Amino acid sequence: MIKGLRPLLRGSTYSGMLFAYCGALASLPLLPFALLPTLAWPSAPYGIQAVLVLLDWAALIGLFGLARTTRRALIAFARQLLRVPLPAPAVSSAADHWRTPLWLVLHVALGWTGALTSGVLILMGIALPGGWLGAEAGLSLFGRSLRSDGGWQSWVVALGCLLLAAVVCVVVTSVLRWLAPRLLGPSSAEQLALMAEREQRLAERNRLAHELHDSIGHTLTATTIQAAVAGEVLSADPGAARAALRSIEESARAALEDLDYVLGVLREEKAETAPTRTLADLPELFDRLRHAGAVLEVELSGELAQVQGTLSRAAYRILQEGLTNALRHGSGGPIEVRAAVAPDRLELAVVNGAGAGAGTRTGTGVFRTSGHGLPGLAERVRLLHGEIEVGPDGPQHWRLAVRLPVRVSA
Numbered sequence: 490m491i492k493g494l495r496p497l498l499r500g501s502t503y504s505g506m507l508f509a510y511c512g513a514l515a516s517l518p519l520l521p522f523a524l525l526p527t528l529a530w531p532s533a534p535y536g537i538q539a540v541l542v543l544l545d546w547a548a549l550i551g552l553f554g555l556a557r558t559t560r561r562a563l564i565a566f567a568r569q570l571l572r573v574p575l576p577a578p579a580v581s582s583a584a585d586h587w588r589t590p591l592w593l594v595l596h597v598a599l600g601w602t603g604a605l606t607s608g609v610l611i612l613m614g615i616a617l618p619g620g621w622l623g624a625e626a627g628l629s630l631f632g633r634s635l636r637s638d639g640g641w642q643s644w645v646v647a648l649g650c651l652l653l654a655a656v657v658c659v660v661v662t663s664v665l666r667w668l669a670p671r672l673l674g675p676s677s678a679e680q681l682a683l684m685a686e687r688e689q690r691l692a693e694r695n696r697l698a699h700e701l702h703d704s705i706g707h708t709l710t711a712t713t714i715q716a717a718v719a720g721e722v723l724s725a726d727p728g729a730a731r732a733a734l735r736s737i738e739e740s741a742r743a744a745l746e747d748l749d750y751v752l753g754v755l756r757e758e759k760a761e762t763a764p765t766r767t768l769a770d771l772p773e774l775f776d777r778l779r780h781a782g783a784v785l786e787v788e789l790s791g792e793l794a795q796v797q798g799t800l801s802r803a804a805y806r807i808l809q810e811g812l813t814n815a816l817r818h819g820s821g822g823p824i825e826v827r828a829a830v831a832p833d834r835l836e837l838a839v840v841n842g843a844g845a846g847a848g849t850r851t852g853t854g855v856f857r858t859s860g861h862g863l864p865g866l867a868e869r870v871r872l873l874h875g876e877i878e879v880g881p882d883g884p885q886h887w888r889l890a891v892r893l894p895v896r897v898s899a
Contacts (some may be wrong), residue, residue, distance in 0.1 A: 800873065
């Protein structure tokens, strides 16, 4: 019993009825235009004229549903007043254009039906008690009549009328809520567009996660080693310690740029231009690592500057991740770095001494592997239609080799 009365006590029920009233009122300016056919055929029977007016009125109402702005406005109002979660409209096919006009016609029809019915019931509920305005209520059923012309019967009938008016509000609001997802909700084309947009956002976030892992992971590894080096030589060689600290500052500043960009995108803010690290920035990367105490044997061949765009940025990240892994897990010996541009491919390689395994101890502790670096590299290479080889290179070395297809600019 109480559960059945809950819809009558909800504010959303009456805000939904207000939404229906708004639809009825918004259709009034079109009524004079719907009456025009009756002026052209004044001799038609009244019933035919009424049908023509209703059909013309419905057609005029439906025409407004063909505008995309109308659909957007209806969805916004339905969210607020009907409390129906509806996504913003995306693209829709021509086969879906009938849904908004049909919604408008049904919306207006329910609005007028609910307004007239509830209005009459409310008026009766106000006028009947005590016979105000000379109001009387009568009911005839199966040849028997019951008339209330005052007294307590009129109060009971008035209360029943008000209760029925509330029930009408519940029914109209419930019907509109049932129709809204079907006629204002996303169509099949819009659902596909929403799924494509969601997949695009997910792919972008995964890309950003790779960027963040490569950039921040490399910076933290390098700065940890540089801090350890600075601490060890602080007394014996203050100049080397200062150089290591400057390198830490430069690495941290570059990482902060990457972090600010990624956080801006994840917060869906208007992000600044994405930091671009390309093959042209390799000398700066090598310098930072040398300041960290790494011994690098670099071999660069071909016109690296001619490799541009996505391929150049990806190649930089691949070498950065390979060098980070060499610092974390290598034995501390020389690290061989190779980048070669051929007419049809770009070859990258990082070879380092094999370390003790998942963690490598330094002066400040043990580097732990997250397990995301190599899978991220493999995914990046796969998206570029390249090949990757990772594994032992003889008994004492570990090798990362990547081959990417390339078209150098003329």
